[in-house]
Amino acid sequence: MKSDLINKLKSTNAVIGVVGLGYVGLPLTLRYCEVGYRVVGFDIDQGKVDTLKRGESYIEHISAADIKRAVAGRFEPTSDFSRAREVDALILCVPTPLDRYREPDLSFVLDTTDALVPHLHENMVISLESTTYPGTTDEELKPRIETRGLKVGKNVYLVFSPEREDPGNQSFSTRTIPKVCGGHTPDCLEVGLALYGSVIDRVVPVSSTRAAELTKLLENIHRSVNIGLVNEMKMVADRMGIDIHEVIRAAATKPFGFVPYYPGPGIGGHCIPIDPFYLTWKAREYGMHTRFIELAGEINSSMPDYVIAKVADGLNAKKKSVNGSKVLVLGIAYKKNVDDMRESPSVFLMEKLRDLGAEVAYSDPHIPVFPKMRQHSFALSSVALSAESLKKFDCVLLATDHDKFDYDLIKTHAPLLVDCRGKYCEGAAHIVKA
Structure with missing residues (x-):
């Protein structure tokens, strides 16, 4: 089962689902389309979905020509989460803000996951890209996925791969920015590497989802501390x-x-x-x-x-x-x-x-x-x-x-x-x- 999914991902025959079509999800979607994958893009904002269907862009550094090319090809934007049953991979790119008490607000991640759970199926991979604290993937996503009767690491695969988009940076693109990936199990990691390996020049494996989650936090805390110093x-x-x-x-x-x-x-x-x-x-x-x-x-x-x-x-x-x-x-x-x-x-x-x-x-x-x-x-x-x-x-x-x-x-x-x-x-x- 795992080898079938890996082969599908590597051959571009897999259908990729990207959830959240903002500054992270939309460039990733276009990259998968560029390589030749069919992509179903999910967003709760019907206005964004309609804009994309018209071949228009709502992000300045992403051209309308790129959107038109993708929509005319293999990109289908939708607000219908039931279409998750069609995909072989789900990549979650939703916000993780703070609440009014300056504490983590995982409502976007958890509500999105809950909306997707009824449509999950065997032999698929779920990747969380939203920045979060170590333990979110295995403490919050894994139990929800397994309420579907699936077993993470056996017949469904779960990874965390933090986004590293830098809007407006002309020196680096989605393709050229190295991608860190951690799996809940070694089999999960193997599938995660196949998911990203065809669209990212270099995928960096780490030992666990928690290590990947902390990697992203370290990157940004490093910047925050040094900016605070200066x-x-x-x-x-x-x-x-x-x-x-x-x-x-x-x-x-x-x-x-x-x-x-x-x-x-x-x-x-x-x-x-x-x-x-x-x-x-x-x-x-x-x-x-x-x-x-x-x-x-x-x-x-x-x-x-x-x-x-x-x-x-x-x-x-x-x-x-x-x-x-x-x-x-x-x-x-x-x-x-x-x-x-x-x-x-x-x-x-x-x-x-x-x-x-x-x-x-x-x-x-x-x-x-x-x-x-x-x-x-x-x-x-x-x-x-x-x-x-x-x-x-x-x-x-x-x-x-x-x-x-x-x-x-x-x-x-x-x-x-x-x-x-x-x-x-x-x-x-x-x-x-x-």
Whole structure:
């Protein structure tokens, strides 16, 4: 039975089911289609399904031409989870956010699994890609799968293979980013390697699903801690009258033992602001208090307040208050050159400024209209940058340094410019470094 499934997966005769057609699931879907697999894509958002069926894209860095090609070929988007009975593999790419108490919210994973269980069958593989704490796959998914009368490792196979997508990164693609994979049993791992081996250049096996789950957390905690360090260094350097970006550039000339990280107004995206808390929550079950990780989280979470204080200082120097001032936020995506707003610190800055009485606007060439979000609401459209439009604002806050911005125009015509990204190295009376 296992060998039949492996042969099917390796020959591209298998039908692949991808659940969750967002920033992770959609690129993976297109990669399977590119290789020649038939893919059934599942999403609870009927609007997304309809958009894909029309051959259109809702993610900026994924072209409509790629969607059209896939839909005209072997890609079938659907919101009908009963079609899971047609597939040989199910890959779960659904969100794993935090709840309002900053604790793991597995509702998307568990609700999705529960919806799929009635349609599972023998000789298939289920892979979870959503970032989560060690133990989720075998503690939560395995028991649910086995309520169907299946036996994981015998007639159905279960793996964890964390996503590593980096939206907007032109240097790496779904194909070229190495894929970590851990199975619940050795047989599960063998099937998992076959699942990904035909579409990913290098698949990295690990000993268990828990090892794979912790691998993803370590990757993102490593980034969170180092960003927390450089954000703290930024505040120290500022007090000392030193440009932290000059220091980072100089330190980065060392060819060993140093990796440059850059400060900002906070951290964003679906991974770095969230993933560390999955481990700190799980560590408490083992009597561990992850002080280092939590301290980095506290520093990173405090950065929007630091930036707002810089805005207030800049306005005060011009004998103005935040209350009543017009503030233009440049860039509301969580990082440069993408349209991804998940956990964007720019949005938190906008909310804090609004709460202080500022009249807030934004400009972002990648996000023409402020989208509907579960926790944030602004009825705004992107402001086109010109000499005239910039002069209308009391303060321009550079939050996300998109390459499409005209930085000379901004510097020349912004009455007050608060720079969170170190784009302006030279000093100027109207530029405040934050």
